[in-house]
Amino acid sequence: MRDPEEFNDWYVEIVEKAGLADKRYPIKGMNVWTGYGWKAMRNIDNFIREEFDGTGHQEVCFPLLIPETEFKKEADHIKGFGAEVYWVTHAGENELDVRLLLRPTSETAMYPIFSLWVRSHADLPLKTYQIVNVFRYETKQTRAFIRMREIHFFEAHTCHVDFEDAERQIRENLEIMERLAKKLCLPYVLCKRPDWDKFAGAFYTIGIDSLMPTGRTLQMGSIHQYKENFSGPYDITYEDADGEHRHVHQTTFGMSERILGALISIHADDKGIVLPPDIAPIQVVIIPILSKKDKDKTIQYCDDLSRVLKSIGVRAHMDDRELRPGNKFFDWELKGVPLRIEVGPKDMEAGVITTARRDSGEKGQITKDRVASGVQDLLADIQESLYRKVKDEMFKHIHRVSDLAGVKEGINSMSWCGVEDCGHEIEDVTEMAILGVPTSAEETEGGCIVCGAPTKQVIYVAKTY
């Protein structure tokens, strides 16, 4: 696997060279989304929207600023986030009576309003989400998409009549994640975090982790069961069918621009990044190979081709800059465009186009009469094989280990009795973190890797970002 420092240098450089973000903004940890990076992020957002709209969630948008008084209602939450919030203390020339904070996440903005929206069991389940900017005053080294102080953020918030219905929501979330991963070409493991690592205020937390090429995992998102932990302090109650007032049970599902960071990290080679076709701002770049005499004709041919592809919904772009084809190849490979089409005099004569896949480098030809379906098939195949490849790669690095000295790079699966002391021992000895109990794992007979006590519980352990 790649050396973390070398990888980090590569990552910083490739984000800049591929033109995904500009980090020269004069505030550390707050980058500019360029046109190219923002389009990729918006494609990701649209898949997320499709999934959540399709499962009966309503997109809403809550204010960015939260009064300190509301923020402080849930004790664990303020403990978890208090040290990393930005405070607005003045407006114009005035000092504010109540300080306002920039949301680090929106529980404390939403829940006072949920307590007004939810009246009776007929209002439940309440399923909402929003895609907004959130703010965390990170003290660690910042890095584009991975660790930022202004974060492009997705958060779903739901309210339910009881714990069981909230659990159903969490199962739905896991299904959503599975469908999303295919569209994003992003394999992941799901682990129920140990108690000491759960979200501030949660009853339990499921982390969504992806394995980076360095062997460390990156948390791309998380799903939380809150039970009544927030509905108590925020007084979110409903009248049930018998006229009794009860607190709702709540869940959340959070994801962020880290998805893009993970995509860039996982799908890459020496030539640059490799964007999955479903995410790529430009899916197909068309490069005219010009000879002097056929220049106009070739450009016209490429332009027509671009129009045909656009008309069937393919994001095509013709690159007619005054550059040598080799330089153009280099540029678009760097930027991860999944498919390149070359058209030169010979191709036109033969009635074909030449294709080059970004993932495998494989070249091919498509006859002119089946360009539309040929390109669509190729894109679908690239999407599928990219996902297969990175999924295989991840599973190759999940190892079953039976003693702590045997942990390897990647994700280590081991038995744990569940006692916190043994858990900390695991983390101390391996210098790794417990990701938690994988939701997918079969139960295994075995003894705790520390104390040997019989247990059926398996955990994943890895170095993390």
Next chain:
Amino acid sequence: MRDPEEFNDWYVEIVEKAGLADKRYPIKGMNVWTGYGWKAMRNIDNFIREEFDGTGHQEVCFPLLIPETEFKKEADHIKGFGAEVYWVTHAGENELDVRLLLRPTSETAMYPIFSLWVRSHADLPLKTYQIVNVFRYETKQTRAFIRMREIHFFEAHTCHVDFEDAERQIRENLEIMERLAKKLCLPYVLCKRPDWDKFAGAFYTIGIDSLMPTGRTLQMGSIHQYKENFSGPYDITYEDADGEHRHVHQTTFGMSERILGALISIHADDKGIVLPPDIAPIQVVIIPILSKKDKDKTIQYCDDLSRVLKSIGVRAHMDDRELRPGNKFFDWELKGVPLRIEVGPKDMEAGVITTARRDSGEKGQITKDRVASGVQDLLADIQESLYRKVKDEMFKHIHRVSDLAGVKEGINSMSWCGVEDCGHEIEDVTEMAILGVPTSAEETEGGCIVCGAPTKQVIYVAKTY
């Protein structure tokens, strides 16, 4: 025209009743976008995106926070906005070295980066836009969509080689606005503002005003020619073909959630709001008229109908709540759904559906075999006739006046010599504001309405929000 106070009360009530926003958020001037209101706004955003993507603009996203040091570089700009910005002074437990402000608009966030992006004439024109939240500490009475402290905002920013190319951009912006207005069903007048009313830092400002039912105009957006006013202080220069370094000329185009506020205000009647089909979150509501024996069959019929309409891209919704049809009619009329379909046993027997237009109340029938095209035609007709109606209404209230005592409710067109003293006299006597010189106006022979000096210049004068 409607009494301003009565209208204001009506507006506040209808926004709440139609469920477009929730103003119970515990910070004044910061509302919650509900699912219904947010969908309408996002439909508007998507039309804006279509227009700007289609004219070669790149969507970007700049950070929310701006260092005080960057903000203060353009003197007029800070004078204009200084009194209404929110200040972030602390992060976690730390006091910040440099105070950060929440963007009231993004010139001072973008232009330090533009100075890095623009190097040579080949980088120009640079055409960008973003759709973000901005913040203004309004001291006047706040009102949903119309006057908020957190504002959903669109802003296009462009850089050009010279003044003439920036002027071309402004002409393109006027064309964009014309196309947008049709989709939004929102008539407007364009006026070049008098100097004392231009945007802080602009060379000139064109206001985009809509006439409210009270006879007052509401500025929904504005287009600005900056010339070199910002590129000087922010050092945005390029090397021209001769190797000379020159400052770029800049333009901006801003619009906000006020578009939705104007839509709601203009398209409404005693029954509630009326949403243009292109904007409406629900374009068609289907209401089963249930008799005991045919209940299941009717629901099934309506469900199929809903599916057919959705498959052709119509935003349809079947309302199968346990309520009397009359109550449902009332609800959806209030919420402005453009078309209602009723299906009862008699309709099913006759093989028809019954339609009711929200705009005219007109009822009709469509035979089952042409439901798809019939509904699409009706929606197109509603869209068109709504626009025609409000456009006619606006033009009816543009009056040519030749003495200041003769001003009427609405927009008054008069001759003005252009001297500032005469301008202020007009505003003082009429207790109205000069909107400016309409971009559409033919020149007229006449004398200044104050001093009588011969002039060809016409201005619009109105009470404003």
